[in-house]
Amino acid sequence: MASTVSSLSRSSGSVVRPLATRDATWVRYMLTAAALGFLALFLLLPLVAVFAEALRRGLGAYFEALKDPDGMHALKLTLITAALAVPANLVFGVAAAWCIAKFTFPGKSVLITLIDLPFAVSPVISGLIYVLIFGAQGWYGHYLNAEAPWFPALQAWLIEQDFKIIFAVPGIVLATVFVTFPFVARELIPLMQQQGNDEEYAAITLGANGWQTFWKVTLPNIKWGLFYGVILCNARAMGEFGAVSVVSGHIRGETNTLPLHVEILYNEYQFVGAFAAASVLALLALVTLVLKSLVEWAHARRHA
């Protein structure tokens, strides 16, 4: 008996698992190396390059470039745009996801397709559409020049304020809202569909009204997905180039966002300035990623 036990324990020390559940060592290292190499080449290297280029003339030149008033203005405009576009899409995304996941109604699939539209359309095209609608030669321009417009008071007010949409901040915000439209809704729809309606029904049978049901039952259940969607939405809002480029007009110190500012500086061979601005953008992205990881970590911990 004693010998059996000892032989068992001995054999368990050097268990040879069947080959089917384990690849050869070189295969494992090859695959890992390929994945890491790809990541390093296409993600890490550019990131490092941005900071390396920005610091090429030393820290002094770097901070000097950051203090450039046009750059500061671009940063401010980028943050303002994100601060307007993200809440707008937050409200819209929650409302749309709520409709789509919790109710059936005619035209539901059309709504889902519309939400996906900004992903399908090239950002440059969406920018052009805004120029066509709101530009001086577009519908908005026609309205301002119309002899007998609808709501004459509105026309008078708009002319008096010299309210411009294209080549101005409103256009930039509109284009950003359009491009970042799907992020929150797309994140929430599958989550809400998977959770089903039973909890809401339960709340209703217990006497809760629609508002209470939303705030006390629906919203707490989707809050992590919502955070995640907002973070992605924000990342895209700050980084958007194509659509914003078309509608902004690139007026330095007025309608340049950070990504546009980077491009202008680069085209003018101001490499340190360009890369310094790019590094700020990269830093914003990194902060976003850290936030995202924190959200995921907190979420995983809660559900452990």
Place this chain on the structure above:
Amino acid sequence: MSIIARNITKTFGAYTALNDVSLDVPEGKLVALLGPSGSGKTTLLRIIAGLEFSNPGSGRIDFHGTDVTDIPAGKRGVGFVFQHYALFRHMTVAENIAFGLTVQPRRERQSTEKIQARVKELLKLIQLDDLGARYPAQLSGGQRQRVALARALAVQPKVLLLDEPFGALDARVRKELRRWLRHFQREIGITTVFVTHDQEEALELADQVVVMNNAKIEQVGTPQEVYDQPASPFVIEFLGNVNRFAALGHPLPGAGPDVIYVRPHDVDIQRHYEGEHGVRVRVQHVFSAGNYGRVALVRLDNGDTVDAELSRVRLTELGLAAGDEAFVVFRHIRLFPSGAFAERDVADGDSTPALVDAGKGI
């Protein structure tokens, strides 16, 4: 609080879930809506709750003589327990139970202390005194179901509605919880309707069983009534196991193939038989594990299979083995001619001439 549903019709697009259904639930009774999936039982329950509404212009729901057809779920005073519990996953057990009390309009809302006291009382009732601070994910299925029940009861509903309350539980917990619910319903005397597809559950638990099929009610009665006097072939087939044979010839006036039903426990197996109603069979398999002995047999005359259920003592007495030949005698058969209904006890010998023919045809 009695419930009366009148002429309820509900369609979802082209699909008819309920077809002109009427139902009376007497005050204080425990009523089971029993039927296969797709029979409309859950839809009927949800319409009673106010979570679903019957087709415009059709039907009426009365609670204790008051028309509640157009009153929304939250104002009907119903407690609803969902099949998958539907507990609020981000709230503790105590918060879940208190929910119905905390969402009341400020004027009617009780003080925090009163709500806490009520929650404590309910936790005691469901025997989860110490688990108030847990989250639903940390409870077992049976515990979650009890929390769901306590949550529904917290607002002191006049009617309790349960949708497949034990469907997601394992067999042992289900049995335990079933007994607990029975006891508890008797104690507080609340009018209760529950939906189930498990005939054993309906027969064991309910005062009254409503058998549903195909958007219609097939039969309403006490468990004994629906089991012993099934109103249709569907009811006899749905409530428990049954042997089904085609009758030879047409013993009763009227066309159509007649069908004879025999419950397995009405099949008597004998090694030797001299009478005229015996049928020769061969033993296929003997199942001797379990509360009853079960024997699978094949008729030698037409090859139909016959299931028999008999006591373990009797099974031992007979000493059957696969391949043996024996006789079966049907103690009690039910005959469903097309459209008509007939029943007889072979052993009683009081059968009508027409049904003696039926006996020969077995």
